[in-house]
Amino acid sequence: MNVTEFDYLVVGSGLAGLTFALHAAEHGSVCVLTKAELTESNTNYAQGGIAAAVGESDEWQLHEEDTLVAGAGLCDPEVVRFLVQQAPAEIEWLRSLGARFDIHLGREGGHSRNRIVHHGDNTGWEVERVVSDAVRRNEAISVYENAFVTDLLKDANGRVAGLRAHVADRGVRCFKGRAVMLATGGAGMLYARTTNPRVATADGIGLAHDVGAEIKDMEFMQFHPTVLYHQQLRGFLVTEAVRGAGGTLRNHHGHRFMYDYDERLELAPRDVVARSIEREMAKLKTWCVYLDIAHLPAAPLMEEFPTIWSKLRELGIEMEKDWIPVTPGQHYSCGGIVTDMQARSNVPGLYAAGEVARTGVHGANRLASNSLLEAMVFATSAARSVKSEPVGGALTESPEPKSIAESEAVRIRHSIQKSMTEKAGVFRTTAGLQDAKRTIDGLLAEYGQLPSAPFLAYSRETYNIAIAAQYVVDGALARTENVGLHFNADLVTSQTPVAPIK
Numbered sequence: 479m480n481v482t483e484f485d486y487l488v489v490g491s492g493l494a495g496l497t498f499a500l501h502a503a504e505h506g507s508v509c510v511l512t513k514a515e516l517t518e519s520n521t522n523y524a525q526g527g528i529a530a531a532v533g534e535s536d537e538w539q540l541h542e543e544d545t546l547v548a549g550a551g552l553c554d555p556e557v558v559r560f561l562v563q564q565a566p567a568e569i570e571w572l573r574s575l576g577a578r579f580d581i582h583l584g585r586e587g588g589h590s591r592n593r594i595v596h597h598g599d600n601t602g603w604e605v606e607r608v609v610s611d612a613v614r615r616n617e618a619i620s621v622y623e624n625a626f627v628t629d630l631l632k633d634a635n636g637r638v639a640g641l642r643a644h645v646a647d648r649g650v651r652c653f654k655g656r657a658v659m660l661a662t663g664g665a666g667m668l669y670a671r672t673t674n675p676r677v678a679t680a681d682g683i684g685l686a687h688d689v690g691a692e693i694k695d696m697e698f699m700q701f702h703p704t705v706l707y708h709q710q711l712r713g714f715l716v717t718e719a720v721r722g723a724g725g726t727l728r729n730h731h732g733h734r735f736m737y738d739y740d741e742r743l744e745l746a747p748r749d750v751v752a753r754s755i756e757r758e759m760a761k762l763k764t765w766c767v768y769l770d771i772a773h774l775p776a777a778p779l780m781e782e783f784p785t786i787w788s789k790l791r792e793l794g795i796e797m798e799k800d801w802i803p804v805t806p807g808q809h810y811s812c813g814g815i816v817t818d819m820q821a822r823s824n825v826p827g828l829y830a831a832g833e834v835a836r837t838g839v840h841g842a843n844r845l846a847s848n849s850l851l852e853a854m855v856f857a858t859s860a861a862r863s864v865k866s867e868p869v870g871g872a873l874t875e876s877p878e879p880k881s882i883a884e885s886e887a888v889r890i891r892h893s894i895q896k897s898m899t900e901k902a903g904v905f906r907t908t909a910g911l912q913d914a915k916r917t918i919d920g921l922l923a924e925y926g927q928l929p930s931a932p933f934l935a936y937s938r939e940t941y942n943i944a945i946a947a948q949y950v951v952d953g954a955l956a957r958t959e960n961v962g963l964h965f966n967a968d969l970v971t972s973q974t975p976v977a978p979i980k
């Protein structure tokens with residue numbers, strides 16, 4: 479085996495991966511492998527911002543309380559406290575790298591104070607810009623773009639001590655390090671409709687599963703209620719700040735249907751609004767509903783929502799005149815690889831941070847704008863603890879994971895997405911989940927039986943999607959009550975408190 483050696487290996491170049499790389503580079507050599515361009519990530523598309531108790535009337539205890547309420551009793555309180563206490567320092571760190579944030583703090587559903595640090599409506603782009611610039615300038619960090627990580631490699635003691643990747647123009651390469659940080663982001667591609675970019679194929683879940691890491695809470699999948707419904711711009715998110723600015727939801731007859739579902743109307747928590755929209759679409763047999771902000775003139779809309787305003791305009795939709803067609807779509811995965819406060823998994827040598835990790839911060843539902851924060855906080859603490867990792871032994875030889883023909887992988891992926899969208903989405907039933915389980919187990923078995931084909935990233939992604947889908951469905955079937963984001967119409971709903979939207 480031809481092996482390249484570094485101190486630390488990082489898979490993924492979103493906020494979690496690059497935060498870890500920058501801190502770890504203070505005490506060792508770092509290799510970042512990422513399967514597309516450096517900045518292509520969920521991070522790059524984040525709109526709203528980063529939650530931090532930095533306002534005059536705010537304090538971390540209030541941020542803590544809001545996070546715990548959103549998590550519906552399933553958060554780990556110690557981890558939540560750590561998260562909110564670290565938040566102001568992480569914002570300062572981003573500023574020190576050159577991040578530009580607006581002077582006023584934003585407000586989002588579930589937050590009892592104005593505490594969203596943001597850069598207009600494209601905060602993710604701004605933070606990804608500063609961390610990727612810093613990484614490119616850092617001589618201790620080597621970046622491999624278009625490098626698809628196919629599997630993790632262990633030493634003879636069972637420690638994760640390296641990985642294998644297909645690197646564009648260089649072929650298969652093995653890398654060795656004292657620790658591997660998985661920062662592969664979300665799982666949007668499990669579903670037919672998602673706000674996530676194409677790279678969000680749950681690869682970290684598949685990679686970690688194959689080395690025996692514990693994975694939990696994948697049934698807590700967050701769906702954003704207002705994703706643009708348009709063929710030319712699939713998955714484009716229309717931030718809830720539009721509803722915060724007075725946007726109302728209407729059905730095809732123009733009726734403001736949230737009056738029929740929840741007294742908090744459009745500012746009810748995301749899961750409540752998403753379920754109401756799905757119900758309304760089913761009732762009227764339509765593919766979307768409409769978001770109406772046409773009572774506001776063009777100037778404040780342009781100023782407050784520059785990205786959304788210009789994207790919609792390119793499609794011929796004028797926010798100040800037209801209703802915006804929207805539908806719920808998968809947005810965020812609360813569960814993932816179980817990690818401790820130093821981002822360590824249960825497998826020695828394997829760390830995870832960001833959306834792929836299950837830190838205990840989100841419980842059954844994520845509070846808006848806590849995920850960019852979580853990505854930084856635990857990547858930072860991982861970089862501190864990784865110093866004490868011993869150097870692993872020689873990598874054990876193992877066969878390359880299997881790829882199948884593209885046409886088969888496409889068929890399998892589409893079948894999973896259809897099944898997950900229809901049976902394991904916003905609304906679930908026990909029979910539907912059992913049906914999804916049969917479908918996904920069957921497709922995964924088929925993947926194993928089909929003839930091997932030369933390496934194909936799409937095929938490996940499809941395998942990872944299938945593994946993650948199994949965790950979602952198995953987790954959902956194992957839940958005996960509706961809590962947070964999990965809603966099975968056959969179960970009794972517990973009266974979980976939700977934060978009042980003020």
Ligand SMILES: Cc1cc2nc3c(=O)[nH]c(=O)nc-3n(C[C@H](O)[C@H](O)[C@H](O)COP(=O)(O)OP(=O)(O)OC[C@H]3O[C@@H](n4cnc5c(N)ncnc54)[C@H](O)[C@@H]3O)c2cc1C
Pocket residue numbers: 489490491492493494495511512513514516517518519520521522523524525526527528529601602625626627628661662663664673674675677678681682715809810831832833834846847848849850851853
């Ligand atoms: C439209 C949108 C808006 C959002 N708005 C907000 C917001 O306002 N506030 C907030 O807190 N959160 C928001 N989120 C969520 C937040 O952006 C993500 O949870 C967060 O950015 C995840 O960061 P990450 O570093 O874990 O992963 P990502 O940023 O997704 O990065 C994952 C990286 O891993 C790479 N990768 C994956 N698999 C492999 C592989 N096999 N080999 C090599 N590389 C691989 C990818 O290419 C990518 O570089 C939003 C998300 C979306 C999609």
